[in-house]
Every structure is written in C-alpha cells, then in structure tokens.
Amino acid sequence: MAKPKLGLYWAASCGGCEIAVLDIHEKILDVAAAFDIVFWPVALDFKYSDVRAMEDKSIDLCLFNGSIRNSENAEIAHMMRAKSKVLVAFGSCALEGGIPGLANLTTKDAIWNYVYKESPSTVTKNGGTYPQTHSMMPEGSIDIPEMWETVKSLDQVVDVDYYVPGCPPQPEQIWGVIEYILSGKPLPAKGAVLGATDKTCCDECLRERKEKKLKKFFRPFEIQTDPNECLLDQGIVCMGPATRSGCGALCTKANVPCRGCYGPPPNVTDQGAKMVSALSSIIDAQDPQEIESILDQIVDPMGTFYRFSLAHSILRRVEKS
Amino acid sequence: MRQIKIDPITRLEGHGKIDIFLNDDGEVANTYFQIPELRGFEQFCVGRPVEELPRITTRICGVCPEAHHMASAKACDAVFHVDPPPTAKKLRQLLYNVFFAGDHTLHFYALGGPDFIVGPTAPAAERNILGVVKKVGLEVGGKVIEMRKRTQEVLKTLGGKQTHQVTSLPGGVSKGITSEEAKHIEEHCLWFVEFGKFTLQAFNDIVLKNQQYVDLILSDAFSHKTYYMGLVDEQNRVNFYDGKVRVVDPDGKEFVKYSPSEYLENIAEEVEPWTYLKFPFLKKVGWKGLVDGKDSGVYRATPLSRLNASDGMPTPLAQAEYEKMYSTLGGKPVHATLATHWARVIELLSAAEMALDLVRDPEITGTNIRTIPTEIPTEGVGIVEAPRGTLTHHYTTDAKGMVTKVNLIVGTTNNYAPISMSINKAARGLIKKGQEVTEGTLNMIEMAFRAYDPCFGCATHALPGRRPFILRIRDKDGEILKEINRC
Amino acid sequence: MAFEPKIIGFLCNWCSYTGADLAGVSRIKSAPNVRIIRTMCSGRVDPAFILKAFQLGADGVIVMGCHLGDCHYQEGNYKTIRRLPFLRRLVKGFGIDPRRLRLEWVSASEGDKFALLVNEMTEEIRSLGPLKLSVHHEIQQPVAHH
Numbered sequence: 001m002a003k004p005k006l007g008l009y010w011a012a013s014c015g016g017c018e019i020a021v022l023d024i025h026e027k028i029l030d031v032a033a034a035f036d037i038v039f040w041p042v043a044l045d046f047k048y049s050d051v052r053a054m055e056d057k058s059i060d061l062c063l064f065n066g067s068i069r070n071s072e073n074a075e076i077a078h079m080m081r082a083k084s085k086v087l088v089a090f091g092s093c094a095l096e097g098g099i100p101g102l103a104n105l106t107t108k109d110a111i112w113n114y115v116y117k118e119s120p121s122t123v124t125k126n127g128g129t130y131p132q133t134h135s136m137m138p139e140g141s142i143d144i145p146e147m148w149e150t151v152k153s154l155d156q157v158v159d160v161d162y163y164v165p166g167c168p169p170q171p172e173q174i175w176g177v178i179e180y181i182l183s184g185k186p187l188p189a190k191g192a193v194l195g196a197t198d199k200t201c202c203d204e205c206l207r208e209r210k211e212k213k214l215k216k217f218f219r220p221f222e223i224q225t226d227p228n229e230c231l232l233d234q235g236i237v238c239m240g241p242a243t244r245s246g247c248g249a250l251c252t253k254a255n256v257p258c259r260g261c262y263g264p265p266p267n268v269t270d271q272g273a274k275m276v277s278a279l280s281s282i283i284d285a286q287d288p289q290e291i292e293s294i295l296d297q298i299v300d301p302m303g304t305f306y307r308f309s310l311a312h313s314i315l316r317r318v319e320k321s
Numbered sequence: 322m323r324q325i326k327i328d329p330i331t332r333l334e335g336h337g338k339i340d341i342f343l344n345d346d347g348e349v350a351n352t353y354f355q356i357p358e359l360r361g362f363e364q365f366c367v368g369r370p371v372e373e374l375p376r377i378t379t380r381i382c383g384v385c386p387e388a389h390h391m392a393s394a395k396a397c398d399a400v401f402h403v404d405p406p407p408t409a410k411k412l413r414q415l416l417y418n419v420f421f422a423g424d425h426t427l428h429f430y431a432l433g434g435p436d437f438i439v440g441p442t443a444p445a446a447e448r449n450i451l452g453v454v455k456k457v458g459l460e461v462g463g464k465v466i467e468m469r470k471r472t473q474e475v476l477k478t479l480g481g482k483q484t485h486q487v488t489s490l491p492g493g494v495s496k497g498i499t500s501e502e503a504k505h506i507e508e509h510c511l512w513f514v515e516f517g518k519f520t521l522q523a524f525n526d527i528v529l530k531n532q533q534y535v536d537l538i539l540s541d542a543f544s545h546k547t548y549y550m551g552l553v554d555e556q557n558r559v560n561f562y563d564g565k566v567r568v569v570d571p572d573g574k575e576f577v578k579y580s581p582s583e584y585l586e587n588i589a590e591e592v593e594p595w596t597y598l599k600f601p602f603l604k605k606v607g608w609k610g611l612v613d614g615k616d617s618g619v620y621r622a623t624p625l626s627r628l629n630a631s632d633g634m635p636t637p638l639a640q641a642e643y644e645k646m647y648s649t650l651g652g653k654p655v656h657a658t659l660a661t662h663w664a665r666v667i668e669l670l671s672a673a674e675m676a677l678d679l680v681r682d683p684e685i686t687g688t689n690i691r692t693i694p695t696e697i698p699t700e701g702v703g704i705v706e707a708p709r710g711t712l713t714h715h716y717t718t719d720a721k722g723m724v725t726k727v728n729l730i731v732g733t734t735n736n737y738a739p740i741s742m743s744i745n746k747a748a749r750g751l752i753k754k755g756q757e758v759t760e761g762t763l764n765m766i767e768m769a770f771r772a773y774d775p776c777f778g779c780a781t782h783a784l785p786g787r788r789p790f791i792l793r794i795r796d797k798d799g800e801i802l803k804e805i806n807r808c
Numbered sequence: 809m810a811f812e813p814k815i816i817g818f819l820c821n822w823c824s825y826t827g828a829d830l831a832g833v834s835r836i837k838s839a840p841n842v843r844i845i846r847t848m849c850s851g852r853v854d855p856a857f858i859l860k861a862f863q864l865g866a867d868g869v870i871v872m873g874c875h876l877g878d879c880h881y882q883e884g885n886y887k888t889i890r891r892l893p894f895l896r897r898l899v900k901g902f903g904i905d906p907r908r909l910r911l912e913w914v915s916a917s918e919g920d921k922f923a924l925l926v927n928e929m930t931e932e933i934r935s936l937g938p939l940k941l942s943v944h945h946e947i948q949q950p951v952a953h954h
Contacts, residue, residue, distance in 0.1 A: 012360055014778045015334045016383020016484045022427075023483055025470045026463065032451050041331045043431060045445040045764065048328055072336075072357055099380040102365040105901075111364040115599075119363065120715075120728050121590045122599065123608070128592070135595035139342035139350045140324050142595055144357045150942065168383060168484050219722075221372045221401075221491045221694060254481025254488050255495035259376060261485075272898050273855035280890035286876065291890055295897065299723065302901040303369045307377075314859040316943045319903030 004060035006035035007051070008090075009080055010042065011073035012100050012151070013066030017091035018042045020168035021063070024175045034182050035061075048076070051083060059084040061181065063164075067093040067100045067311060068152040072145035081158040086187075088194075092167035094154040096263050097311020099167070101151045104310050104317035105302060108149055153312045162187075164195040167261035167308055170247050196246030198266045201258050205240060205249035209233065213284035217297040220256060231257045232282070237298055239305070242274040259307050270314045272305040322350060327763055330770065332432045332449070334384040335733075335777020339766065341748050347756070349749045354741040354770070356598035362782040366727045371400055371698060371718045372491050374727075378714065379485040381731070382779045384427070386485045387420035387476070388707035388732065389779075391562065392714040394489035399581070399701025400716050401491045401694035408687030409493035414562045415506070415679040416479040416486070417705070421561050421672035422513050423472030424708045425624075425665050429520060430465045433662055433771040437528050441537075441768055442761025461523075468516050471509045478502055493691030500686050510677035514638070517670030521642055524666050529649075538659040539650075542750025543769060546571040546613045546656050547739055548603060548620035551627030552706045553578075558635040559627050561672065561706045567630045568603065571615050573654040577605065581702040584713050588730055598780050600738045601730055611742050619742070622710030622735035623773055624664035629654035636678070639671030658743050661772040665708075698722040707732035709776050734780040736773050743769040813933035815868040816861040817842040817926075820850045822880040823915050824872035830919030838923035839930040842870065849873070850911075851884025855895045858909065862899075863943050868908045868933040870925065875913040885913070905936055 010018060018040075022028060031037075038059060039046045062084035068074050081087050092098040103111070117128040133146045154160055164177060173195035180194075181187070188194070202209070209230040218235045225231060231238040231252060238257035240249070244265045251258050264271045279298065285291045298304075306313055327339040336358045342350040362381055366374060375393040379386035391413060398405060405413075428434070431450040439452045447455070454462030473483045478498065480486030488495045498506070528534045537543065553567045554560040567578045568587075579587050590599035591608045602608045602618030609617040620626075634640040646663055647653050655664075679685060700717040710732035717726040733740075747769035751762055819825040825846045831838060847853055850873025861869050871892060879885040892911040900906045910929060914922050 010336075012358060014380050014383040014386075015776075016380070016386065019383050019484050022431075022469065023473055026466050028466070029454070029462075037451075041329050042334065043332065044449045045331045047331070069360060070358065099377060100360045102377075103361040105368070106361070106364050111361045114364050115359075115361075116592050119590070120585055120726075121588055121601070121730060123589050123591050129594050131592075131597050132594045137351070137353065137595065140322050140340075142340045142353050142355060144355050144595070144597060147359065147597075150946075156946070167380070171483070219370060219372060220495075224691065224693070250477075250482050251487050256376075256481065256487045256490070259373075268856075270856045270859055273859055273895070276855045276891060276894045276898060280894050281887055283890050286886055286889065288889070288893070291893055295894055299370050299721070300368065300373075301894075301897055303373070305898075314856065314863050314943075315902050315941065316946065318901065319941055 003034065003036040005038045005058060006031070007039040007059045007062040007080065007084065008037070009039065009062065009064050009066075009076060011064070011066030011077065011094070011154075012069030013091070013093055015042060016168040017065035020171055020174060023171035024178075027175055031178060051079060054083050056082050057085050061086050061088070063088050063090040064154055065091040065094050067097045068148070068154065068157045069100060070145040070147045074157050077154060077158050086161045087158070088162045088164055089154040089160045090164045091169055092165060092261055092263060092308045095163050095165050095312070096309040097151050097153050098308050101308070101311035102303065103151050106318070107320050108147065150317050151311045156311070161190050163193045165193060165244060165263040166195070166247060169195050173246055193244070193266070196244050196262055199245040200265045201240040201243040201245055201247065201249055201262065203245045204247070205230075205252045207231065207252060212282035214282050215284050215294065217294070219299065225255060227255055237279070237304060239271070239275060241278040242268065242271050242305070259304070261308050263309055271309045272301070272313055275305040276301070325758060325763070327767060330767055332435065332767075332771060333775045333777065334382060335775065335780065337770075337775075337777055339744055341752070341766070343752065347752070347754045349745075349752050352745045352748045353595060354744050355596045356737070356777055356780060358777070359597040360782060363727045363729055367724050369724050371397055371716055371722045371724050374716065374724065375489045376485070376487055381782045382776050383484050385424060385707050385709065385732070385776055385779065387417060387480070388705055388712050389714070390480070390486045390489055391417055392703045392705045392712045394491075395703030395705065396701045396714040396716045397491040397703070399703060400698045400718055400722070401701075402696040402699075403492040403692050403694040405493040406687070406689045406692055408497065408684050409690045411679055411682055411685050412479060412494050412497065412690065413489060415676055415685065416476060417562045418672040418676040418679065419472050419475045419479070419510070419513070421708060422517065422669050422676065423469060423476070425669040425672070426465065426468045426472070426516070426520070428708070428774045429662065429666055429669070433768075433774060436764070436768050436771065437534055437662070441765045442759070445760060445764070448764065464516065464519065468513070471512060475506050475509055478506065490691065492694050495691070497688060497690045498686055503680055503686050507677070507680045510673060510680050513673035514670070514677055517666070517673040518638070520666050520669055524663060528662070538657050540750065542747050543658045543743065544656045545621075545658060545739060545742055545746070547617070548576060548606070549626035549629035549654055550620050550622040550711055550735065551630040552704065552711065553631050554635065557632040559631045559633075559668070559671065560635060563705075566704060566711055568620060569630045569654065571613075571654070571656070573629065576603075581704040581713070584702060584704070584715070584730070590730070598734060598737050601735050602738065611738055611745070613742070619738045620735065621739045622732065623661050624668050624708070625655060625661040626710070627706060628664045628667065634667070634671045636671045636674035638674055639667050642667045642670060658769065658772045661774075665774065707776070707779070709733045709774050709779070710735040729782055731779040731782060733773065733775045733777060736775065737780065740770045740773050740775060743772075811934060811938055813841045813867045813930055814865060815842045815870060815929060815933060816866045817844045818850070818853045818857065818869070818871045819844050819846055820873045821846055821848045823874035823878065824850070824922070826916035827872075827914040827918045827922045830917065831922045834919050836919055836923040838926040841930045842926050849879065849881050849884035850888040851879070851881065853888065855891060855898075858895060862904065862939065862941065863947065865944060867936075867939045868910070868929060870910045870912065870929055872912050872914045872922070872925070875915055878915065904939065904941075907932060907936065908939060
C-alpha cells in the first residue's frame with residue numbers, strides 16, 4: 001500500500017518551524033518511514049512544477065508555515081490547499097501572522113522609502129531605485145512577486161483544517177501531533193488547535209504567584225528579578241495571562257517574560273484586548289492621572305501585546321494617517 | 322532565446338529563483354538570481370524597546386537565530402554603553418560556539434553536503450538528508466542526529482529555547498549555569514570535538530579521496546577572485562563572536578581592518594530593480610557590477626573567507642586542519658567556492674574546541690551575570706560572524722531606549738553579488754552547446770550557491786511596498802457589479 | 809446623503825441604562841445615533857467588544873457606567889476606569905482617533921446627562937467623519953484573492 005504523502009512549505013517564514021520539525025531528532029526517521037515526503041524545499045529538491053503536476057487532494061497532509069506577505073506566498077497557499085486533503089497552519093506566522101505581522105504596524109511607503117533610499121548604507125542614484133515585479137532584461141523578462149500592503153495569516157487566504165501554534169511549535173508537541181495522526185485515531189473537529197493545551201502559559205509556569213497590586217512597571221533590563229516569584233508580581237510585563245499553554249513556560253524558566261508566541265488562549269480572539277483587561281485588573285490606582293502615569297511605564301503595548309498576533313487581531317493593522 | 326527556471330531553489334534557508342537564458346546555440350547568454358521576498362525588520366523594529374530586539378530579530382532566521390540574538394545583544398550593550406560581566410560574556414560565547422558547531426553540521430549533512438555524499442546528479446528524491454542516511458548507513462546517520470540533539474539541548478539550557486533564544490539582555494544574560502549543568506555541557510563538548518574530527522575524516526573520505534569531486538572543487542567554473550571578510554581577534558585569528566572585521570584583497574593582503582562602529586565607512590549597498598535584495602560592496606573600492614577582481618568592490622563573507630582573512634584558527638586541532646587545507650590547495654587565499662565546505666568543517670571543529678575551553682573556564686558558573694545599565698542609551702553597533710558571514714546590527718534609540726533607527730547587514734546579504742556570479746559562472750561552465758540540460762545539471766548549478774550556505778530569510782529582512790487599490794464597478798443604481806481588490 | 813454616525817453605547821444595567829430610560833420617559837430629545845447594548849456592569853465590557861464594534865463599522869463607541877463608589881458590584885467600574893484609558897492607547901496605536909472612544913459615568917437619575925452626552929458625541933463623530941478601516945473590506949471578503 002502506498003504511504004500517505006506529506007508536504008511541508010514555508011511562506012514568509014524564518015525557517016524556525018522547519019528546524020523545530022528536525023528537532024524531533026531520530027523520530028524524523030519514523031516520519032520518513034511512515035510518509036512519502038513529496039515537497040519540503042529546505043531539505044528536498046522537489047520544485048513548484050512537481051507539485052503543480054500532482055492531482056488535487058493527493059497530498060494527505062500539508063504542514064504550512066509562514067505568513068502571507070506577497071503574491072507568491074498566496075499562490076502557493078492556494079496550490080497547497082488544492083493539492084492537500086488536510087492543510088495545517090503550522091506555527092505562529094501561519095496561524096496569526098507572527099513577527100512578520102509587525103509590519104502591519106507600519107506602512108509600505110515608509111518601509112520602501114527606508115530600505116531603498118534612507119538606510120545609511122544604501123546607495124541612492126537618481127533619487128532612488130525601487131524593485132519592480134516585472135523587469136525586461138536584454139535576454140528576456142524576469143519577475144518577482146508583488147508585496148502586499150498587509151501581512152495575512154493562512155486562514156485569511158485559504159480554508160485551514162487545523163492549527164499548531166508556537167514560535168516555533170515545541171518539538172515534543174510536534175511529535176505528539178504526528179504520532180496522533182499516524183495512530184489512525186479520528187481527527188478532532190475541523191478548526192481545532194493541536195499541539196497545545198487549553199489553559200494559559202501561567203498554568204505551566206512554576207513561579208509563585210501572589211495577589212497582585214501594581215503601582216510600578218519595569219523593563220526587563222532595569223532590575224534584577226527573583227527567579228521564583230511571578231514576573232508580573234515584580235512589575236515586569238509578562239504575556240503569560242493572555243497566551244495559550246503548551247510551550248512549557250520556557251521563557252519564564254529562563255528568567256525572561258513571556259512574549260505570547262503560542263498565540264491567544266482558547267476563546268480569545270485578540271491578545272491585545274485580553275492583555276489590556278488582565279493588566280487593568282491588577283493596576284492599583286483609581287485616580288485618572290495616576291493611572292496614566294502608570295500606563296506610561298508599559299512601553300510599546302502595540303508591539304508587545306500583538307508581538308505575534310497582530311495580523312490575526314480584530315483590527316489586523318494600523319491605519320495610515 | 323530559451324529560458325530555464327529553477328523555482329524554488331532548495332536545500333538552503335529562504336527563498337530564491339534562478340533564470341537561465343540560453344541563446345540559439347544553446348549556450349548561456351545570462352543568468353539572474355532573484356530574491357523574491359522581504360519582510361521589513363529594519364522598519365517594524367522602529368518604535369520597539371531596544372531590549373526586545375534580541376528576541377525579535379531572531380525571527381529573521383530560525384536556522385541561525387543565535388547569530389541575530391548575539392549581534393543584537395552586543396548592539397544593545399553598545400547602545401546602553403554597558404559592559405556585561407565576564408561570566409555573561411563567556412556564557413554567550415559558549416552558547417555561540419555550540420550553535421556554530423551544530424549549524425555547520427546541519428549544513429554539511431543536510432543542506433550542501435548531500436550533493437557530495439549522494440552525488441550531484443543523483444535522483445532528486447535521494448539528494449537529501451534521508452538519502453545521506455541511506456548512503457552512509459544508520460550508524461553514521463544516527464551520529465548526525467545525535468550531534469543535533471546534543472547541541473540543541475545545550476542551546477536550550479543556555480538560551481532558554483532551542484530556536485529563538487531569549488536569555489540575552491543589555492548588560493548580560495538572564496540565567497547562569499550550575500556546576501552540574503556545566504559538567505553535563507562539558508560531556509557534550511567532548512563529544513562535539515570527536516564529532517568534528519569524525520566529520521573532517523568523512524569529508525576526507527567522501528570528497529577529497531574522490532578525484533571527480535576534487536576536480537570540481539578546483540575547476541574554474543566554481544572559482545572567483547574576490548576580497549574576503551571575517552572577524553579576527555587581536556592576533557588575527559578567526560573569532561566567531563568578537564573582534565574587528567578584517568578584509569583581505571584577492572591576493573591575500575590586508576586591505577582594511579575596522580571596528581564595528583566604523584562599518585558605514587566601509588560597506589555600502591547597491592539597489593537593482595529586478596530583485597528585492599541589495600548588493601553590499603566595499604565602499605573604498607567601489608561598485609563595478611557583478612565582476613571579480615581587485616578593482617571590484619565585491620567581497621565574500623563565508624567560512625572560506627574567514628579562513629582567508631585570518632592568520633590562523635584559535636584552537637590547535639582546527640589550526641592543524643587549516644594548515645592542511647591551504648597546503649593541499651596551494652596556499653592562501655583559496656578562491657575555490659566549493660572549498661567553502663572544507664573550511665566549514667574546519668570551523669565546526671574549532672567551534673567545538675572553543676566551547677570545550679569555555680565550559681571548563683571556572684568563571685562559567687559565576688553568579689554575576691548582569692550589569693544593570695545606568696547610562697542614557699544612544700546608538701550602537703554589534704557584529705558577530707554568522708555561520709554564513711559577517712552580521713552587523715546597528716541600532717539608534719531615543720533617550721528612553723525606544724528604537725528610532727535600525728540598519729542590518731546580514732550574513733548572506735554580503736554574498737549576494739558573489740552568489741549571483743557563482744551561479745552565472747557555473748551555468749556557463751556546465752551548460753555546453755549541443756548538450757541536453759538535465760535536472761542533474763541544474764542541481765550542479767544550485768551547488769554554486771549551496772557552498773555559501775545561504776540564509777535568505779536573513780538576507781531578506783527588509784521590505785519594499787506597492788500601492789494597493791480596490792476597483793469597484795457599479796451599475797446605474799450604484800450597486801456593485803464587480804470588485805477587484807489589489808490590497 | 810449626509811453622514812449619520814453609527815455609535816455603539818455599552819451601558820451598565822444599574823445606573824446608565826436606567827439613566828437612559830429616564831431620558832426616554834422624560835421625553836428628552838436626543839440624537840438617534842447611539843445603539844445601546846446593555847451589560848450588567850461597565851466592568852463587563854471586554855476591550856474586545858469595543859475593537860469588534862470598530863471592526864464591524866462603528867464610527868464611535870461610548871461606555872457608560874456608575875459613578876465611582878456607586879458600582880452595584882462594588883469594584884466593577886474601578887476596572888473600567890483603568891481598562892478604557894489603556895484601550896484608548898491601543899485604539900490610538902491602530903490609527904483611530906482616540907476621541908472615538910469615550911467613557912462616562914451616568915447615574916440612574918441623570919437622564920439629562922445621558923441625552924447631553926449622546927448629542928455631544930454624535931456631533932463630535934459627525935465632524936470627525938466616518939471611520940474607514942482596511943479591515944472593513946477584508947472581513948467582507950474572508951477568503952482573499954490570488
């Protein structure tokens with residue numbers, strides 16, 4: 001009997017999800033034994049034309065990581081959706097835009113202008129040159145994809161079957177998902193989040209938590225912290241309360257605050273809104289002026305609360321002025 | 322004119338495509354190596370607290386997050402004018418050398434290596450890590466997997482997470498190690514040194530003993546005479562983590578040696594409209610296009626470049642291998658692009674030796690791991706050697722340490738011009754009039770870039786833009802008949 | 809057609825909703841632009857509701873609760889008094905004029921205050937103009953183009 005077919009693809013990605021898959025170590029041999037890997041650009045030499053030639057729905061499982069940043073990312077997303085029975089949004093970028101989604105805090109004009117003109121190391125001739133999607137060279141025409149104005153998650157572009165959160169998803173969780181699929185047990189309902197649990201990161205964190213009444217916040221470099229006490233108790237903004245569990249609270253174990261890479265907890269659509277709620281509950285002030293001066297100490301809420309999830313938040317991007 | 326496309330390029334980190342134009346005689350008229358992606362880190366890091374950048378910039382690349390983490394950490398130290406305590410620096414260097422050994426392992430066995438181990442024109446389905454395991458056997462394959470397992474375990478202990486480390490802060494690191502952890506890491510480092518020796522032996526047996534491969538390495542099709550760049554310590558020995566940037570000319574003579582804050586006097590980036598990536602070049606020589614030679618500002622920053630730009634390795638076993646390589650290949654500098662694979666495995670061994678020395682240093686278990694910054698933050702540059710080349714992070718902040726400007730010159734970006742040239746030259750060398758262009762031939766052309774171990778996720782940290790529009794066609798009552806959305 | 813602001817009003821059951829009721833019963837004229845959603849307490853208003861209101865096309869959002877010290881649940885409005893200014897920073901961060909989000913205390917007997925606020929806010933939003941967000945278009949077309 002033919003082995004089920006597996007494809008892995010990266011859109012606007014950093015490659016960390018691919019490394020996370022390799023970090024299941026010797027179990028990768030079990031994966032290779034159980035599946036026929038038909039597309040995996042980081043490791044295997046199959047090209048787009050090979051996938052285009054496949055029948056629709058002939059790939060049994062596709063793990064798609066990376067956000068949708070340009071026309072090529074979208075084109076391949078559509079192609080993988082057509083060719084795959086089960087399409088998984090794998091990792092934070094595919095799930096919610098990820099860190100590339102922070103580009104939704106700025107505008108393409110601003111970026112374009114900086115990278116190709118203003119950056120201190122860039123040579124600008126004749127007012128500056130910008131990349132073009134089609135270039136007519138002496139030998140023929142060559143093209144590059146068109147960048148989109150807004151970063152999108154995979155499910156904002158195609159229909160997604162399952163989600164595996166994390167930046168990257170932790171290898172033990174990845175193996176758990178693959179093992180489950182190989183077991184032949186019935187898959188959960190479409191749209192389920194796999195490879196994570198259904199509480200918040202605080203649930204996995206071993207630090208001691210007390211009643212919180214905060215009048216001051218600190219940035220992580222400003223103070224030495226106690227390794228056993230909750231970081232939020234010590235005034236360090238930690239995304240734990242607004243982040244899904246499943247990673248093992250690795251960051252707080254390493255004495256730095258959570259930054260939310262496992263995405264929002266179950267039933268939460270907007271990490272920023274949830275974090276505003278959580279921190280507001282523990283700020284110990286009633287006077288409007290005092291409240292504002294405490295809020296001033298929480299620097300960059302947009303870039304911190306939406307570090308990974310901006311593209312998938314309720315408002316998705318900053319409006320141009 | 323016939324056009325052959327390789328899309329996407331494979332067995333590397335990142336995205337890229339190659340267009341080869343053949344004239345009517347079937348010879349190469351030209352090749353174009355285009356980078357199709359950009360994300361915008363330099364711009365979207367503006368407005369972020371600078372201390373967050375060591376955790377944000379790791380997402381430029383999930384294969385070499387450690388490189389960005391360290392360059393960023395050093396840039397943050399410079400911004401805050403703060404000096405981490407010795408234990409913190411040693412912990413960072415220990416993490417960094419272990420990472421280097423692991424990353425070079427990944428490249429040699431899974432990315433570039435399969436071309437040699439399985440064969441450059443072997444069927445596509447075999448030319449990968451799985452084919453390597455099949456060819457060299459499960460025991461050897463198991464060793465490679467074990468190497469990664471051990472390095473990742475150390476990286477998790479020192480960095481908090483295996484991928485996307487979190488422990489560096491301005492002024493130091495967030496977590497130290499106990500003497501028990503140090504002992505454990507020492508065991509791993511001993512294993513890494515043995516693995517380094519094993520890999521060099523494997524390279525010798527699989528590549529150097531195969532005359533076909535040696536001819537390929539020394540062939541003109543895979544050779545360029547360029548400038549070479551790498552970080553060196555005070556004795557001009559290779560250093561991955563710290564030092565000054567040294568550049569030697571195509572004859573091997575020192576051209577310039579600069580400290581991080583002087584990088585803008587030496588490096589500039591050229592823009593071409595047919596690709597999203599810019600071409601760095603040596604300012605003092607000037608941009609002459611995609612050409613070799615002393616008059617061209619094109620330079621290479623790769624493992625081979627580092628060895629070319631240095632006077633030696635900082636560790637004894639690697640130094641012996643360094644000498645062997647140069648005596649085998651006819652002296653310094655070596656211009657053969659494929660020899661980069663050799664330099665890479667020498668660096669693998671060196672990194673393992675460095676890590677072993679560092680973990681045995683009594684200060685490694687020290688408890689003073691952070692200096693709290695007290696100065697007003699302003700501006701700073703941090704440079705490390707990424708496995709793929711010299712990595713520069715330059716940050717400017719306001720008085721509160723909120724980022725106002727970021728400039729990055731990333732490992733593989735340094736090599737965009739030489740990679741384009743290598744692909745072009747390889748294509749011309751391999752595609753001959755009257756001969757069929759097979760899939761194997763195309764793979765051999767891809768080998769020209771794989772030697773550089775490119776990381777185009779790294780290279781494509783920047784982002785251009787396009788104007789969106791929505792076109793709505795309405796009937797006479799104002800109802801929308803059709804909408805075309807180009808957002 | 810002249811722009812008619814769409815304003816969502818989250819009113820707490822015990823004070824502000826009763827105050828609004830009083831305005832109605834007293835036949836105090838006020839603009840019809842505020843659509844009222846009753847919650848048991850202003851502290852029940854999750855910031856996500858407000859962002860959702862903007863996403864779905866609201867030009868403005870007003871949250872009304874009991875005066876401090878009068879909250880039926882003792883502390884609910886103390887959470888609100890921190891949540892709203894904090895959320896306003898995010899709203900501003902998204903590029904939305906912060907005047908489009910208001911927090912006011914209206915007691916059960918303040919029917920006239922309710923009417924005044926409704927009229928005031930309607931005019932302010934009218935002068936600010938309709939709120940156009942890119943997400944408005946995106947959610948109409950949930951599966952994007954090629």
